[in-house]
Amino acid sequence: MSAADPSGAQLLVVVDPVARRVDGESTRIARDVLCAGAVARIALPGGPEEVARAVARRGRRRIVVIGDDRALLRVVALLHRRRELTETPLAWVPVGALPTVSVARTLGVPLGAVAAARAVLDGEQHRLGLLADEDDGVVLGGLWAPATAAATAAHRHAPARTPAEAAVRTAARTALTLLTGPSSGRHTVPGAGLRLRVEADGEVLADLDRPLGRVSVSAGPDGAAEVVVHAPAASPEPLRVRARTVTLSGPDFRYRADNRVRGPVRTRTWTALPEAWRLTLPRG
Structure with missing residues (x-):
């Protein structure tokens, strides 16, 4: 779902300190483009507490995050915990x-500073789904277990959005394959011995008595979670279901969510929340 952005002229630009340190030039360019096209208040927080204070004082301004995946996730999780995410434009x-910044690829946000900043000014709001766990953690792109499982060729064969992205992709293909997120392809992890109980809306899809290759979960376009359970060796088709809630449980395990390794945990439940947040994306 998309809509015009009535609050586009009033911005709170939260500049992550890591972005200022690792790529000051892109950060400066993004700020310049945003300030030239809108009334912008710039926040330069030094840590999570200052981010929270800036967000709390935003008034009616639309929040713009300049930074990597973690910077965006920090603000989304903060608003989710405050129960303000649904109606806060981002x-x-x-x-x-x-x-x-692999989550940007999943969400459709441009990777270049100029293109992304212009999309902030000229784009339109879309309501997107996410996965929320029992500890108020959020997943925007997707998750998979075990954390070391490689993503599949789905990302490798996805068309590049720009010529620059196509050039960078060749050099970074190995890292992206490992880090971009769960896949819906047929590839499995040969020889893996993951033992997890997988439940979708209370139905047991896999149990501890049979090893798995990989489990991936992502928020589908209609708000339901898309669950894919792979066998430990190549097989014709993985098991695929759609569900409102998904629970993984078993011996201590780690999982990768939005390019971050989480855990170890013994059980975790995610609930798919449709249209849970609003993000400005390029038109068309």
Whole structure:
């Protein structure tokens, strides 16, 4: 779902300190473009507490995050915990090394500072789904277990959005394959021995008595979670279901969510929340 952005002229630009350190030039360019096209208040927080204070004082301004995946996730999680996420418009200018902004690829946010900043000014709001766990953690792109499982060729064969992205992709293909997120392809992890109980809306899809290759979960376009359970060796088709809630449980395990390794945990439940947040994306 998309809509015009009535609050586009009033911005709170939260500039992540990591972005200022690792790519000051892109950060400066993004700020200049945003300030030239809108009334912008610039926040330069030094840490999470200052981010929270800036967000709390935003008034009616639309929040724009300049930074990597973690910077965006920090603001989304904060608003989710405050139960303010649904009605708070957000925008994002990804800044960071390519593997650290992989969520931008999933969401459709431009990777270049100028293109992303212009999309903030000229784009339209879309309501997007996400996955929320029992500890108020959020997942925007997707998750998979075990954390070391490689993503599949789905990302490798996805068309590049720009010529610059196509050039960078060749050099960074290995890192992106490992870090961009869960896949819906047929590839499995040969020889893996993951033992997890996988439940979708209370139905047991896999149990501890049978090893798995990989489990991936992502928020589908209609708000349901898309669950894919792979066998430990190549097989014709993985098991695919759609569900409102998904639970993984078993011996201590780690999982990768939005390019971050989480855990170890023994159980975790995610609930798919449709249209849970609003992000400005390029038109068309």
